Amino acid sequence: MGGASRGDKRRKQEEADQRLAAAGIRRPQKPNRTPLYVVGGVLAVAVVVGIVLLVTRGAGGGVEPTYATSADGAVVTAGEGPVVVDVYEDYLCPVCERFEERYGDEMTTALNDGRITVRYHSIAILDELTTPPGYSTRAANAAVCSVPAGIFPQYHATLFDEQPAEGSAGLTDDQLASFGTDLGAQGEFAECVRSGANTGAVQAATAKAIEDPALQNANGSFGTPTVLVDGQRADLNDTGWLQNAIG
Numbered sequence: 001m002g003g004a005s006r007g008d009k010r011r012k013q014e015e016a017d018q019r020l021a022a023a024g025i026r027r028p029q030k031p032n033r034t035p036l037y038v039v040g041g042v043l044a045v046a047v048v049v050g051i052v053l054l055v056t057r058g059a060g061g062g063v064e065p066t067y068a069t070s071a072d073g074a075v076v077t078a079g080e081g082p083v084v085v086d087v088y089e090d091y092l093c094p095v096c097e098r099f100e101e102r103y104g105d106e107m108t109t110a111l112n113d114g115r116i117t118v119r120y121h122s123i124a125i126l127d128e129l130t131t132p133p134g135y136s137t138r139a140a141n142a143a144v145c146s147v148p149a150g151i152f153p154q155y156h157a158t159l160f161d162e163q164p165a166e167g168s169a170g171l172t173d174d175q176l177a178s179f180g181t182d183l184g185a186q187g188e189f190a191e192c193v194r195s196g197a198n199t200g201a202v203q204a205a206t207a208k209a210i211e212d213p214a215l216q217n218a219n220g221s222f223g224t225p226t227v228l229v230d231g232q233r234a235d236l237n238d239t240g241w242l243q244n245a246i247g
Contacts, residue, residue, distance in 0.1 A: 065153035067111040071144050074198060074205035076120040076152055079111035083245050085118045086228040088209055091139035091159045092126040092166060093224045099236070100160040106242055108153070115246045120156065122198075123224055124206050126166070135170025138193075140202040142176040145192035149185035158183070 067079040085107070089096040110116045122140035127133045139159055146155035158179050164170045177190040192198070209215055210222045214231075217223060227234040229245045238244070 063105040063108040063112070065108050065112065067108075067153070069147050069152045071147040073201040074122040074140060074144055076122065076144065076147055076156075078118045078120065078153070079114065079116060081110065081114050081116040081246075083116045084230055085116050085234075085242075085245070086121060086231075087118060088121040088123050088215065088222075088224055088226040090123050090126050090136050090224045091143065091163065092129060092136045092170070094163070094166070096225045097160045097163045099225045099227075100157065102239075103242060104157060104160075110242065110246055116242075121205055121209060122202055123209055124202050125210070125222070125224060129166040130164070130168060130170040132169070135164065137199055137202050138170070138173060138176065138196065141196050141198040142173075142180070142193045144198040144201065145189055146180060146183075146185065149180055149187055149189035149192075151180060151183040151185050151189075154183045155180060155185075 069076055069078045071077070087099075089099070107116070107118060111118060120143075122143050124136035124140050126136045130136070143152070143156060143159060146152045149155075162171065162175075162179070173194045177193045180189045180193070209226075212222075214228075214233075215222050215226050225236070227236060227241075229241070234241045234245070
C-alpha cells in the first residue's frame with residue numbers, strides 16, 4: 001500500500017493546480033486559514049484542521065481491525081460502542097487522507113475495544129477534480145462494495161494509502177477491483193465496483209450532507225472531513241478529540 005511519496009504528491013499537486021486553472025476551478029489567491037475548493041457551485045472546505053493533521057500525523061502502527069461492519073446506502077457502520085462518531089469523507093480529499101493516517105489506528109483500537117461506533121459517510125464532492133470527472137463517486141462506490149465482500153476496514157485504508165492526486169485521472173475501476181482481490185474480497189466485489197452499484201446511494205448521501213445545516217461550516221458550505229461525536233461537531237484542531245469523547 002505504498003502510495004505516492006511526499007515529493008511526488010507535491011509535484012502532482014502543482015500539475016493539478018495548472019489543470020484546475022485551465023478548467024476554471026480556482027484556489028484562493030490571498031492567504032486564508034480556510035482554503036476553499038469551488039467545484040460546480042459547491043464550496044468544499046478544507047479547514048485549518050488540515051494543517052494540524054499534517055503536523056501531527058502519526059507513523060501508523062497497523063492495528064488489526066476485529067470489529068464488524070454493515071452498510072445502509074452509502075453509510076458504513078463499524079463497531080457497536082456507546083459513543084457514535086460520524087465521519088464524512090471523500091476518498092480524493094487530501095485532508096481526509098491525513099485524518100485517516102493521524103487517527104486511523106486510534107479509531108480502530110477504540111472500535112476493537114467496543115468503545116465507539118463509527119458511521120463512515122461515503123461522500124463525493126470532489127468529482128470535478130479528476131480528469132475525467134467522477135473518481136470520488138467511483139471510489140465511494142467501491143468502498144461500499146467492500147462491506148459485503150468482508151474487507152471494508154482494510155479496503156478503506158487502502159483507498160487512502162493509494163489516494164491519487166487531484167487533477168489526475170484517478171484510479172481505474174480495474175485498479176479499484178484489484179485492491180479488493182488482493183485483500184481477499186468475497187462474492188461479486190469486482191462486478192459491484194465496475195457496475196457502479198452504489199452510485200445512486202453515494203449521490204443521495206452527498207446531496208443530503210451538502211444540504212444538512214448541522215454539517216455546514218460558518219460560511220454555509222460543507223467540506224470534508226467533517227466529524228461529529230454523538231451528533232456534535234468535533235473540533236479536529238484538538239488532537240485529543242477522540243480521547244476526550246471516550247474518556
